[in-house]
Amino acid sequence: MRPITMRGVLLLAGALLAWAPFPAQAQGLAPVFQRVNGSVVVVRAKGRDLTVQNGASVLVKFHEVGSGVLVSADGKVLTAAQVVAAESGADLALLQLARVPAGIKPAVLGDSARVQVGEQIFVVGAPYGIAHTLTVGYLSARHKPNTIYAETPLAEFLQTDAAINQGNSGGPMFNLQGEVIGIVSHIISKSGGFEGLGFVVSSNMARQLMLEKRPFWTGVTWFRISGELAEYLNLPQPFALAVEEVAKKSPAEAVGLLPSRVVAQLEGKHVPMGGDIVLAAMGIRLDNDASFDKIRERWSKLRSGDEMTFRVLRSGRVMELKGRVL
Template identity: 50%
Template sequence: MLISPDGKVMTAAHVVHAMDEITVEFLGGETVKARVVASEPAADLSLLQLERVPTGAKSSPLANSDPVQVGDPVIIVGAPYGLSYSLSDGLISARWKPNTVYKTMPLAEFFQTTATINTGNSGGPMFAMNGEVIGIVSHNISKSGGSEGLGFVVTINTAKKLLLEKRSFWSGLEGQLLTDQQADLLNLPPGSTGFMVKTVARGSPAEAMGLRGATMIANLGGDQVPLGGDIILAVEGLKAEAANLTKIRDLLASKPAGSPFKVTVLRAGKVLDVTGKVQ
């Protein structure tokens, strides 16, 4: 979703965060290359910068999402299963504070909606009936693999706060936080949990640090977990757990560009430190 005349685009982090190359398609089929300039996987949000803005492209107005209430009608536009510019409508069915409904995205405030959300909708806008954007589509919860009325959308105020108002950065990492049970099964050090690295984007700060992505996806305790890569245990001494994600984010944001920081990882059974630089 284009949000500014100078080519800023908001989308879902899981769509672009660890991609080596990104292109954005506009109405009419024109494509433009883009790069990630800010990202917050803990809220499933990323901000892109286009190489150029196509002639005639218009940015979407961003609303104040705080007044939105349960029962308000909404519209979602996306590309479910590749069917571009498809529209669905529905209602706001619930509102969830950060770190309540979806523990792997503890920084996101979510709208729950009855509007249909399927594969391909992620990263698209949710509009109020006045045409203003009130959220960025994240995901749906489904047992069948289709839409079952449990669609979740990150509020636009969350997006503005994390991507526009606060200093943000892009690591180029994709992965997931381990549960306590998974940490035990993987023989992490006592009292430790961590962030399992799945993918490291080419040319990213994470690649420059030498972090390693997974080599396989395995079933661990009934969940699909990336294995074979690094497990991040701590950043600057702060444990890599949901309760510390905001602290880690704020700590790195407080450091001047170019400042070093330390990441502690578990690699092939050994605990070691790697060093990166704040972008």
């Protein structure tokens, strides 16, 4: 089986308006869905239509972040948005909308620690582009960070059997009180389609990583290189970061980082090739994930006008790159 990341958007942030929850048994699922469906909008990024909840800010899937991000509440009027923070380790990014579309009902970001395995939940998304689709299931399990998907080691995952397909990623998972308790991330499947193993980033982890810490956005999708893979690529050190994607109008683009051009399969992994491989940043050599955490901490303190530095391996040559944060 393999993990399949369902490209999409994640969740809302911003000023969240709470309401008194009603017992789900008394009102049934239909009224709860009708109440929260007004919080689901469409985000267009890289030409894809993606569903999210909405507020003054929007948390989106990290891989879809770039320039030309637009948000629509009714499928017609588009609102521009810009990235203000991102966390590749959980595949999350935070967008700030130029304005809040009319008629939007901000959703409640619930406490995912309170939901129990065996409780009924539901997901609202756009499987195969069919927007505002409801699927229902149960919370199947809870997984600590760095135990399920190596590409997102910071994410705490909630597992569900609610149907998740291409286009669901980024859609909210709700409890029966209509509170957001998770953000659809990926599935594990042999066939490529849904087989009952869906995973969502918990709302508490999204709140902690995006709203409380507010990480710095470089505009890069990183791919970790270590162990035998580093040896196969003849790297001068045992750990480095390959630049997979660089968003337009991002700090990384301003510095001059080059993204990969092709993807090769090595050791069962899809490895981005042909772009820069970062050996050090902000004066800190990359030796392991701990050193990357130190670099990210430095980035979190950057302000407009501060200098960013990288040492990269490009076409067999080690180069130093410098630039200013805009």
